[in-house]
Amino acid sequence: MLCAQGVAAPLMLSSLVLHLARANLHPGCLKVSDILSCSNIGLEEIPNQLPVTAATLDFNHNRLVRLEEGKFAGLPHLVTLRLAHNQLRTLSPGTFQNASTLHHLDLSSNLLYKVDNHYFQELVEMEELLLFNNHIVRVESHALIGLVNLRKAYLSHNRLTDFPFFSIQEHSHQFLVTLDLSSNRMPKLPLDDIAALPVSVQRGLFLHNNSLICECAMYGMFRQWEQKGYVSVKDYRKEYTCLLYGEPRASVQFLEHAKTWRFFENCTIKLPSLVEMEINVVKVDVGNSALLECQTSLKGPHLIYQWVSPRQEYIALPGNNNTMRMYANGSLEIIAVQMEDAGVYWCMVLDRQQSRNETREVNVTVTQQQHEDEHFNTGFTTLLGCVVSLVLVLMYLYLTPCRCWCRKQAPPATPSPANECSAQSSILTPTPPATTEGPGRKVSNNKHVVFLEPIKEAQNGKPREALTSEHPKLHILRSDADSVTSVFSDTTIVP
Known part of the structure; x- marks a missing residue:
């Protein structure tokens, strides 16, 4: 009897705690499995008690002004936190204390005016950071250094006049493939720092709709990115503008209209510190497998290989969704090549011990198999032969001159076999x-x-x-x- 009571007591206590936690939730919140949605219900602060099992917290479209220290601590399964469309102006130290499992953080459409160094120090597992549509005028030099697993960062539609590109290095941000700084107020770009960025970052660095001043080095960089087919330039050609002689009224689309090229015709397009990379070309037929070699001068057993596909997909060992397979030597195999697999693949090699890295480019060209064309030619030749044969038969039947009844002659008096x-x-x-x-x-x-x-x-x-x-x-x-x-x-x- 005592044993039974000893077992029942903890169960009753946990049920009471769960009941109290549910009682503290706002009546407008909706909990479904591991998702808690409290969006658009006029919240002015985060509820004190949050479900321990929550993996996604949604507080979008509320009136949150501040976030208290350690508010998201004690949530071991928290992966996604949505705080967009609120009134947050700053983040106090320790806001994300003990929230290291967080992968996706949405702080877009708030009133943040800067990004301090302490904002995201604890978020070592962060992969996607959304800060667009704020009032950010400055990003501190060490604000993103701790985000070693960061893949995508969006800071567009802010008021940035510069950005600490030097803080993003290949050995510190080896997974970063998208950095959106478009629609800001940057007049000049630190081209040396941008040229030192990993190639995977350059491909996904969006700088359109800024207040750039037209100059030769800037023009040359974007022209080179356009020739290499970088998505960040190819998809936004019309939105890359610069100011002639710094005049706001003289804004031109320098990648779109040929008349603007006259301004740059006397430029010597030469970028400092920009090293041309070796380009390897691989041609393969549809349906066949392709092996992409990651050629590097780095040696040693401690090398780390990563690939980035033309669709901005990050690929690491052992591969990606059973369509691509990686090997220990860094080679990437595309198992069954399709037409959409064509494009430029980037191989990144990192030596952590010596703090060295290299990047190689492999251009994959996909073609249709030749025997399909041969089948088409054979079928066409057969059809043509049949048509010609049919025409000859019809000509024989209808155009052959007749010998007897077509000729108008008097019939002989006595029929005979001869006529x-x-x-x-x-x-x-x-x-x-x-x-x-x-x-x-x-x-x-x-x-x-x-x-x-x-x-x-x-x-x-x-x-x-x-x-x-x-x-x-x-x-x-x-x-x-x-x-x-x-x-x-x-x-x-x-x-």
Whole structure:
């Protein structure tokens, strides 16, 4: 009895705590499995008690002004936190204390005016950070250094005049593939720092809709990115503008219109510290496998390899969704190549011990298999041959000159095999019938036999009446039994 009470007591206590936690939630919140949604209910502060099992917290579209220290501590499964469309102006130290499991943080559409160094120090697992549509004028130099697993950062539609590009290095941000700084107020770009960025970051560095001043080095960098097919330039060509001579009214689309090229025609396009990389080209047919080699001068057993696909997908060991396979030496195999797999792949090699890294570019070209074209050519040739054969047959049937009934001649007085146009002699035989060339000469023995239904003879050797009804042609020769007999006889007729 005491044992049973000892077991029941903790259960009752946990049930009471869970009931109290549910009681403290705002009535407008909705909890479904591991998701707690409290969006658009007018909250001015985060509830004190949050479900321990929560993996996603949604507080979008509320009136939050501040976040208390340690508010998200004690949530071991928290992965996604949405705080967009609130009134947050700053984040106090320790806001995300003990929230190291957080992967996705949305602070967009708030009133933040800067990003301090202490904001995200604890978020070592952060992958996606949304800070767009704020009032940010400055990002501190060490604000993003602790985000070693960061893949995407969005800071567009703010008031930035510069950005600490030097704080993003390949050995510290090896997974970063998207950095959106578009629609800000940057007049000049630190080209040396940008050139030192990892290639994967340069491909996904969005700088359109800024207040850039037209200059040769800036123009050359974007032209080079355009030639390499970087998505950040290719998809936003019309939105890359610069100010001629610094005048706001003289804004030109320097990648779109040819007339603006005159301003840069005397420029010597040469970027400092920008090293040309070796480009490897791989051609493969659809459906075949392709092996991309990651060629590097770095040596040693401690190398780390990563790949970035043309669709901005990060690929590491052992591969990606059973479509791509990686090997220990850094090679990447595309198992069954499709047309959408074409593009530029980037291989990044990192040596943590010596703090060295290299980047290689592999251009994959996908073509259709040649035997498909051969099948098409063979089918087309066969069809053409059939059409030609059909035309020849029709020409033979309808355009061959006739020998007898087409000619308007007076019929002879006495029918004879020499001039008789019977079905047997003119239609059923491929050669004209034999004729006698003069009195006493025999008809040629070159016979062309046509197999007809055997003639039923009467007792006197003459054909029956039924034969003439079945064969109308013979009805004309009915009056002359000898002529009918001569058609089907092997004996020579002597006049």
